[in-house]
Amino acid sequence: MPELPEIETIKRGLSLHLENQFIKQVIIRETRLRWLIQPSLSTDLTNQQIKKIQRRGKYLLFECTQGYLLIHLGMSGNLRLVPVATTVKKHDHIDIILMNNQCLRYHDPRRFGCVLWTIEPILSHPLLQYLGVEPLEANFTGEYLYQQARNKKSAIKNFIMNNHIVVGVGNIYANEALFLSKIHPMTASGTLSLADFEKLVKSIRQVLQTAIAMGGTTLRDFTDSKGKPGYFKQALQVYGRQGENCLVCGQEIELQKIGQRASYFCPRCQLK
DNA sequence: AAAAGGACCTGGTGGC
DNA sequence: TGCCACCAGGTCCTTT
Known part of the structure; x- marks a missing residue:
């Protein structure tokens, strides 16, 4: 689905509603994404505060109190902000529910995307460290x-x-x-x-x-x-x-x- | 070392 | 209507 403009669009929308919010609960319905969802993801994320949402290439980086949630949408992924009671559809794999009862819902039919948690310095993460320059920054010449x-x-x-x-x-x-x-x-x-x-x-x-x-x-x-x-x-x-x-x-x-x-x-x- | 090809998945479309 | 081949916004990994 998404290239840089689509990811940037999602990032801007989510920033408005998610920054400074606390995560209350995480529901995982399907773990088989590009890489298996780590079993500890739910406990890792619960009670974290989302400080800031950034983008690196087509990755979304949710900077939290003690680490980073890293999300890629692959070819068919989508992130929607929905009320907590919204009916779950096929391929709605993950819900991240906030204290204010908003729900960040990850949907991905082809499952080429990934959702993972890391406490390492984010830019040296294996998925990010060899990425090239950002096309909208000054060093892209x-x-x-x-x-x-x-x-x-x-x-x-x-x-x-x-x-x-x-x-x-x-x-x-x-x-x-x-x-x-x-x-x-x-x-x-x-x-x-x-x-x-x-x-x-x-x-x-x-x-x-x-x-x-x-x-x-x-x-x-x-x-x-x-x-x-x-x-x-x-x-x-x-x-x-x-x-x-x-x-x-x-x-x-x-x-x-x-x-x-x-x-x-x-x-x-x-x-x- | 670089380049090409395969792999991972589901769903939609168009042809027969 | 059904079945089949092929196509899709990505990218990692293996082979040449």
Whole structure:
């Protein structure tokens, strides 16, 4: 489901309602997520106060009194804030119930996500320590990408979707950013110029920021923490538009698999 | 060392 | 209506 703008949207919604709240009870209905839920999760979390919610890449970090709750939503995960008495549906795996009777409900049909507790320094957690730069922060520059791409032959689309290089850019926004940059998704990363990378950085920033402003992209089932969809789908230039006309030049948008992922591009605007 | 491919899951869709 | 193949917003792990 979610890329950086969707996670950021959820984070902002949850921050408003959860910061400074105390956890009263944790209900676990299904432990088989990407990694098994630790049996101690419930006792670890109970009575913790949520101090602050942060985001690193597509991970949500709930800073608590004595540790961190770390949540990833995988492909199909969602977090909703619901009244405690709300009927439990299929795939509602975890409830985190607060003293004020709000319930943070984790729902994930495909179970590719994870929910775990750690008392280690959060940024040195094994899942986080090798992550690349944040695309909306100042150290994400054309120069950085250019240096990382030296001698790399992988397609530029795979390169910008690689979490060890830059985090948060998933399949939708990789396609959109490459279209804005007029770069063909198959281009070998190492052959692009510094100027290309500067343009690409600008495009990635722009596409992510615009999507955040519109509450993310709802393809079928993404909603924010209150159940509202995002509106960026209407602004998509290439994603899902194979066979339709390029909004810039009128050429038919093409679809090709790159690294097992659907890739959409304009063969006239985006040169190799 | 880098790149490609498989694996993990459920649900929706479109073809026959 | 049913069955089947294929597709999906992610990313870790294994193989080449």
